Amino acid sequence: MSKSAAEVNQLKHAPAVERVMPEVLQRWSPRSFSDREVSTLDLRTIFEAVRWAASSFNEQPWRFLVGRRGDPTYKKIFESLGEFNQAWAGSAPVLILDATRTRFSRNESPNPVALYDLGAAAATLCYEATHIGLFTHQMAGYDRDVARKLFEIPEEFLLGAVIALGHQGEPSELTQEYMREQEISPRQRKPLSEFVLSSWGTPADLK
Amino acid sequence: MSKSAAEVNQLKHAPAVERVMPEVLQRWSPRSFSDREVSTLDLRTIFEAVRWAASSFNEQPWRFLVGRRGDPTYKKIFESLGEFNQAWAGSAPVLILDATRTRFSRNESPNPVALYDLGAAAATLCYEATHIGLFTHQMAGYDRDVARKLFEIPEEFLLGAVIALGHQGEPSELTQEYMREQEISPRQRKPLSEFVLSSWGTPADLK
Numbered sequence: 001m002s003k004s005a006a007e008v009n010q011l012k013h014a015p016a017v018e019r020v021m022p023e024v025l026q027r028w029s030p031r032s033f034s035d036r037e038v039s040t041l042d043l044r045t046i047f048e049a050v051r052w053a054a055s056s057f058n059e060q061p062w063r064f065l066v067g068r069r070g071d072p073t074y075k076k077i078f079e080s081l082g083e084f085n086q087a088w089a090g091s092a093p094v095l096i097l098d099a100t101r102t103r104f105s106r107n108e109s110p111n112p113v114a115l116y117d118l119g120a121a122a123a124t125l126c127y128e129a130t131h132i133g134l135f136t137h138q139m140a141g142y143d144r145d146v147a148r149k150l151f152e153i154p155e156e157f158l159l160g161a162v163i164a165l166g167h168q169g170e171p172s173e174l175t176q177e178y179m180r181e182q183e184i185s186p187r188q189r190k191p192l193s194e195f196v197l198s199s200w201g202t203p204a205d206l207k
Numbered sequence: 208m209s210k211s212a213a214e215v216n217q218l219k220h221a222p223a224v225e226r227v228m229p230e231v232l233q234r235w236s237p238r239s240f241s242d243r244e245v246s247t248l249d250l251r252t253i254f255e256a257v258r259w260a261a262s263s264f265n266e267q268p269w270r271f272l273v274g275r276r277g278d279p280t281y282k283k284i285f286e287s288l289g290e291f292n293q294a295w296a297g298s299a300p301v302l303i304l305d306a307t308r309t310r311f312s313r314n315e316s317p318n319p320v321a322l323y324d325l326g327a328a329a330a331t332l333c334y335e336a337t338h339i340g341l342f343t344h345q346m347a348g349y350d351r352d353v354a355r356k357l358f359e360i361p362e363e364f365l366l367g368a369v370i371a372l373g374h375q376g377e378p379s380e381l382t383q384e385y386m387r388e389q390e391i392s393p394r395q396r397k398p399l400s401e402f403v404l405s406s407w408g409t410p411a412d413l414k
Binding site: 016017019020021023024025027029040041043044045047048049050051052053054056058060062063064065066067071072073112113115116117118119120121122123124126127128131132138140144151152153154160161187188189190192195196197198199200204206207 | 263
C-alpha cells in the first residue's frame, strides 16, 4: 500500500479502531441524496472494484442491473421497492439491483455460497463508492417476485438487494421525521464479545 | 478520507482502475502462510472493522469462531476442512469459521439476506486484513455438518465459509505443484460487460 516507514510505525502502535480503513469507518447509509448525477467514470470505477472481489472457485456469480434516473432500468427497480423505501429512494440518481447464480457454471452443481459471494461483491461496491466520495444505501425491502418478473431474471439466479447510490443530500429534505432523525443519529453496533467467539456462546479472548 | 486537494484532483482524472482502493487491488488468496503469529491487536483491529459492516435492519447476524494454532477451536475448524484444503490450510496461524442467523432477532421472521450480510462482513474482514498487511483465503470446501456438530451450532444459523488468516509465506513450501503454480499466476476476472447490465443479458453502457 506504499506507506512510508513512519506511517507503518504509526499504524502499528495505534489502538484497533484507529487502524481500521477509513472507508469502513466512514461508510454509512443515508436516505437523502443530492440532485448531482453519478458520472460514468465513477460507475466504471465502482464496478472495476467489484470485479476483483473474491468468490468460490472464482465463479464471480454476481450480476448488477444498473439504473440511472429516468431510464427504464431505474423505473423497474423503483417500481419493485416497498412503499417505505419508495418514500426516499427516488432521490438517488442511481439504483442497482443485484442477483447471483446459484449453480457453478463449470458443472451446474449448487453453489452454497452464491449469496455470500454476492454480499461480498456488494460490500466491495459500497466501500469503493465511499473511497471516491459517494454514498450507498442497501435495501432488502423490495418485492423480489415483481423485480424478477420485470427483468425476466432466470430461476437459477437468487435476488440480493437494491442499492441506492449517489452524492450526499440534505437530511432536511426528507419528508418523514423518523428518517430525518435517523439521518443524524450515530451508528450503533454490537460489541466484539457478541460475535467473535472461541466456542458457541463464548467470546474469544482478544485482550 | 482527509486527502489533499492535489490527491483529490489526481483521483478525479485517473482512469477507473487507478481509482480502485489498494486493498481491493492487492487482496488475493494465498495458500502459503509464514510461521509468524497474528497478534491479538491485529485480530481485534480486523473484527473492529467487521463490526461496522452494513446489515439489513442493522441485525449484524454474523458470528465468527476464531481459532489460533494449537487451540481447540482451530483443531475443530481444521478437522471440518476437505482433504484438498487440509493440504495447505494448516500453515495458517488463524482459522475462522463464520455463520449467520437466518431469522431477525426483533421478530423471528426469516432474514432473506442473512448469508448476503455475512458475505459482506467477511469481505470487510479480508479488506481490513489486507489494509494491515495480512492475507486471507476463504474456503467453501469444508463439511458443514461436521462443523455444526463439533461446535454445536444451533439450527437457525447458516454456515458460511472458513477463512485462513496470516502473513504471507513461501510458495515453494507448498507440497503440490498445482498449488505452487496457482500461487504465482495473475488473478483473472470477467469483463464488466458480463455482469454490469441494463437489462437481463444486455451490458450497461459505461462508455
